[in-house]
Amino acid sequence: MPNLHILPPQSYLHFGFLINQAKGIVTDSGNIAEEATFLDVPCITLNTYAEHPETWRIGTNELVGENSFALSAALDNLLHGEWKHVTLPDRWDGRTAERIVQTLLNGEAASKQ
Numbered sequence: 001m002p003n004l005h006i007l008p009p010q011s012y013l014h015f016g017f018l019i020n021q022a023k024g025i026v027t028d029s030g031n032i033a034e035e036a037t038f039l040d041v042p043c044i045t046l047n048t049y050a051e052h053p054e055t056w057r058i059g060t061n062e063l064v065g066e067n068s069f070a071l072s073a074a075l076d077n078l079l080h081g082e083w084k085h086v087t088l089p090d091r092w093d094g095r096t097a098e099r100i101v102q103t104l105l106n107g108e109a110a111s112k113q
Contacts, residue, residue: 003023016035019032019035019036019039019041020039020041022036022041023041023042023078023079024041024042024043024044024075024078024079024083025041025042025043025044026043026044026045026046026071026075027043027044027045027046028045028046028047029045030045030047030049030050030051030052030055031051031052033045033050033051033052033055033056033060033061034051034052034055036055036060036061037052037054037055037058037060037061037088037089037092038088038092040060040085042060042062042078042083043055043060043061043062044061044062044064044071044074044075044078045061045062045063045064046064046065046066046071047063047065048063048065049063050063054089055089058084058086058089059083059084059086060083060084060085060086062074062077
């Protein structure tokens with residue numbers, strides 16, 4: 001596979017750029033699956049669980065464990081453009097900081113009552 005790149009650890013910004021440019025990702029990290037989901041990049045995870053199960057529930061992350069046949073099938077789907085593209089999970093809208101500030105302000109107002 002001439003377009004398969006196995007990379008050493010990358011800096012955060014460079015890795016974000018690489019994810020955004022990738023046709024797909026094979027990883028053992030649930031956090032990378034989360035980043036890939038946010039960027040709508042197909043992700044195959046070499047594990048049987050995910051730290052962020054919503055990624056496999058909505059179909060952006062395929063869990064294949066250590067099964068080489070499942071990995072091959074997932075890669076085949078990815079390379080043939082047969083990957084599910086979905087909307088982001090609930091609350092993955094980039095507004096977390098705003099919700100946290102609002103919760104803190106509401107908590108402060110409630111404590112003064």
